[in-house]
Amino acid sequence: xxxKRNRQGLPRRWSLAGALLGASLALVxxxxxxxxxxxxxxxxxxxxxxxxxxxxxWNGSGVLVLSGGAGSRDAAILPGRLRWTMGFKGLGLALNxxxxxxxxxELQLLLRPGWGRFELAVASGGDWLARLPAGLLSGLGxxxxxxxxxxxxxxxxxxxxxxxxxxxxxxxGQLDLDLLNLSSRVSTxxxxxxxxxxxxxxxxxxxxxxxxxxxxSLSTLxxxxxxxxxxxxxxxxxxxxxxxxxxxxxxxxxxxxxxxxGRRQGARSVFSIG
Numbered sequence: 122x123x124x125k126r127n128r129q130g131l132p133r134r135w136s137l138a139g140a141l142l143g144a145s146l147a148l149v150x151x152x153x154x155x156x157x158x159x160x161x162x163x164x165x166x167x168x169x170x171x172x173x174x175x176x177x178x179w180n181g182s183g184v185l186v187l188s189g190g191a192g193s194r195d196a197a198i199l200p201g202r203l204r205w206t207m208g209f210k211g212l213g214l215a216l217n218x219x220x221x222x223x224x225x226x227e228l229q230l231l232l233r234p235g236w237g238r239f240e241l242a243v244a245s246g247g248d249w250l251a252r253l254p255a256g257l258l259s260g261l262g263x264x265x266x267x268x269x270x271x272x273x274x275x276x277x278x279x280x281x282x283x284x285x286x287x288x289x290x291x292x293x294g295q296l297d298l299d300l301l302n303l304s305s306r307v308s309t310x311x312x313x314x315x316x317x318x319x320x321x322x323x324x325x326x327x328x329x330x331x332x333x334x335x336x337x338s339l340s341t342l343x344x345x346x347x348x349x350x351x352x353x354x355x356x357x358x359x360x361x362x363x364x365x366x367x368x369x370x371x372x373x374x375x376x377x378x379x380x381x382x383g384r385r386q387g388a389r390s391v392f393s394i395g
Contacts, residue, residue, distance in 0.1 A: 154181030157205075166263060167191045167346065171203065180206050185220065189262025197260025199223060199253070215244075223251045239285040249277040256305060267381070271304035271310060289333045289356050295321040299342070307381055310374040314344015337361055345371040346378065351395070360395030 157178045158171035167190045173185035182204040189195035200222040213233035218224065225247045231239040243250070258265040280294035298318045304311035308341040316339060323334045326386045337359065339350035345368045352361030365382045366389050367375040379385065383392030 123352045130324070142388045152178045154178060157181065158183060170196075178207060187257055189258035189260065189266075193262050195260055195262040195266050197257040213240075223253050225249050225251065237286070240282065241284075242282040249275050251276040255300060264381075265309070266346060269306040270300075272300065272302040272315075275299040275301060292322045292335045295319060303344075305378060308346075308375060308378040310345055310371065312344065313346040313375075313378075314339065314348075315342040316344075316348055317342055318350075323353070336379065339363060344368070346375055358395060361393065363392040365390040365392070 122322060154171075154174035154176045158174045162170050163172040168188055169170070170186040170188055172186055175181055180351035182202045185199040185203045187199075199389045201220055202222045203218060205216060205218040207214055209215075210231065211340045212231075213231055216230040216232060218230070219226075228250060229244040229245050231242040233242070239322075246391050251274075253274045253276075255270040257272050258270055258274075259268075261300065277297045277299070278294065279297075281296055282293040284291045284293070296319070300316045300318070302312040302315055304313055318339045319337070321336050321338075333356060335354040337350070337352040337354055339348055341347050341349065347366045347368055348363065349365075350363035352359060354360075363383065365379055367379065372388070383390040385391075
């Protein structure tokens with residue numbers, strides 16, 4: 122009698138399981154674009170936001186905003202709308218994004234989930250990924266809202282891949298940010314110069330897997346304001362030291378800016394974090 126009741130209950134269990142599976146698939150298939158917006162906000166500590174999101178995580182759009190973070194009143198909106206599509210590619214997902222104002226054609230990101238790991242790779246070709254007005258950095262708050270930079274930013278990547286393993290990120294390849302023909306409202310001298318900030322994977326000895334530390338560097342390409350910085354990024358925590366000096370003959374014009382950048386040590390201005 123017990124076995125007969127068990128056999129009668131099996132169809133109901135399978136029906137319930139099928140209904141739950143169908144509901145789960147429908148939820149994923151019609152997941153709103155706001156899910157992607159919330160994920161980006163969480164990953165960036167509310168510094169990069171997508172507002173006015175429309176559509177779904179698979180085919181949607183929104184307005185990209187740079188913010189000073191939770192509770193900050195500083196924000197800068199990128200012109201136009203960011204549009205994206207996402208679909209399966211091999212064992213992962215391919216996210217394709219376009220924004221007429223800023224992206225070099227179509228930016229493709231490959232997302233590959235795995236057992237205890239997650240990988241994000243930049244698959245786009247071209248000499249650069251994005252170009253932005255430097256003034257947008259004021260949306261990130263201090264110190265950018267004080268400097269009020271002019272000029273442009275150019276982002277590029279070489280074999281860039283990020284891997285989440287064991288609760289921390291590991292970087293492979295290099296990310297470069299060129300700050301071109303910069304000016305600032307706190308200096309009468311314009312332009313101040315052009316610079317390159319690089320974030321690169323730390324060299325690993327043969328047989329080692331790497332410890333999740335990336336190297337940071339800032340160098341001067343040209344200009345009257347000479348910047349040189351070195352540091353590391355480990356588990357999301359930066360350690361960085363920047364030295365700023367004026368080119369010969371430009372000391373008086375840059376004196377006020379050097380006082381703002383960091384602690385004066387004679388002709389140098391030194392700024393450190395971490």
